[in-house]
Amino acid sequence: MKTTAIVNSNIALVKYWGKRDEKLILPNNSNISVAYDKLNTITTVEFNLDYSKDIFILDSNEITDGPVFKKTTEHLNIIRQKAGIETRAKVVSKNNFPTAAGLASSASGFSALAFAGSKAAGLNLDQRELSILARLSGSGSASRSLIGGFAEWMKGEKADGSDSYAIQIAKPDYWPEFRIIVAIISEARKKTSSTDGMNLTVKTCPLYQGWLNTIEQDLENVRKGIAEKNFTLIGSTAEFNCLKMHATMITTQPSLIYWMPETLEIIHSVLDWRKQGLEGYFTIDAGPQVKIICLEKDVEEINNKLCSIPSVKKTIICKVGKEAILTDNHLF
Template sequence: MIDALHIEANANVALVKYWGKADEAANLPATGSVSISLDALKTTTIMKQGAGPNDEIWLNGESVGTGVDRIQSFIDRVRTMYVGIGPVHVISTNSFPTGAGLASSASGFAALAIGINRLCGIGLEPADVSRLARLGSGSAARSVYGGFVAISADGDGAAVPIDVDMTHWPLTVLIAVTDTAAKSVGSTQAMQRTADTSPYYAEWVQQHPADMIEAHRSIAEADFDGLATVSIRSCMKMHAAIMAARPPIIYWNPGTMAVVNAVEGWREAGRRVFYTIDAGPQVKVICHQDDVAVCNRELAQLPGVRNVIESGIGGEPRVHWSYSR
């Protein structure tokens, strides 16, 4: 008999950033985004029909906590949208630190949306699963797919995979982990504070469409330098807006700065490499495969870098059923 549904979803890193919400209740982004999937950062979620009257939820071996509460809230919200969803048993495990700026909510809620759609027979198409995942986390809409993925600011919040020959993009992402603790200000709270108080927020939103156009052009034309330039620009503009909030939100630490300075030097020396930083202190260093080995070795030696995770570009989420006799 069928026992449980197993889902593996990858985290993603936004190259053109999303920051801010156009509709907080619907979790619609104020800006578009372009991302790549990371095959080394995974959430594995096991779901089955619950045996008791209530949901049973475990996240990284814990049955209580903020993360568990977010999962419960998401499931409860799905129940208001689709009838006939009974109690469920959820075991979710991340292969990387949770809540530390490594997009654990993206892979986690993508896996949960995929799982609840399959387990409960809702019958949603991928675009609708992406919209559903977005209700848990804005970036989760992108983790429903693999490779390069985009969300348009003037759309309905669903992510769309970018059709591109990945052989033209032989990339490896080196994730420089500079702190494994949960970040002090969560993304949702930080977005609201930035929108309410940062003098740079309006300009961030206004300039964003040009960055989206440049990213799509660069990807279509396999223009590494073009994608590098727009990615760094988007990253720096986002963090400038965040840092200018009142009170300021500073996600970076000395290790973050050491990596940024090193990569800028490597770029000046001609290496095909660039960086981006999400809402946290970790730095994602995107390398052409020819420059991976030397960048990885030198990253690991930088002050403040605790470890380096090497990741390829991830594919589609994987789903399978397990059976018991």
């Protein structure tokens, strides 16, 4: 049976960077994200005896080898094992935004694969089980993508990972004024994947412990900021959390410098605008793009300023995104 899921991507306000268990994808720290309403992956999965091997078509290109194919097949194996089947699958997946450029395509992609794949295999998993399944894809932040709204992926304490999953801490419609502007400056794929990058940071970065030491306070600030709709608290905490993560990347050996000159131009601009009273905060993942969070009242002015920077190719203004859904609009 064909099953199709649509899952929004997300941006972390408190970042995930480093695992305590590389096999079970258990993070060193809990982390909090907000879903984008306009960046999503749609994925159709069908298990069928007609297929002699797994077929994977991503953004209209058939992928037959490489790390993404391997991760996809391995994730299908986990689903098959859970469902007690051995049938091969066809997976067709499309992102409505550039893949592997620091816009969390693997978060929404593997979340959609877990959701559509498990349904197609006849499993009926609840949200906790789906979040754990998505986490096991290897793209840990996929565990947050199904959830929608503001989500916290709890690091958990157990060795088997059964308490490491994401929960919704505020609904998608909780804060209608909240905005995320995505500024796209490059659609080039990043040179070092997040997975490889974070493993290298944990192994080699002499500043990594300093990052971990401050996470609990950041989580508390962002939870409080959401609960009280204190935008300044969320924004300043998220921006500084991002800077701390990038400081650990920069001091990884060899150094991981995901910032491009254009990234830094936007960073300095956002800091300048804030000095002039325009309240936006940047956050950046393992790629060159910059996301700016702000409130509805400032979104037009910030977006206009962003669009006047020559290196900004386009912007996408998002509200808080909804949870994953199933649809009958199959991709094949």
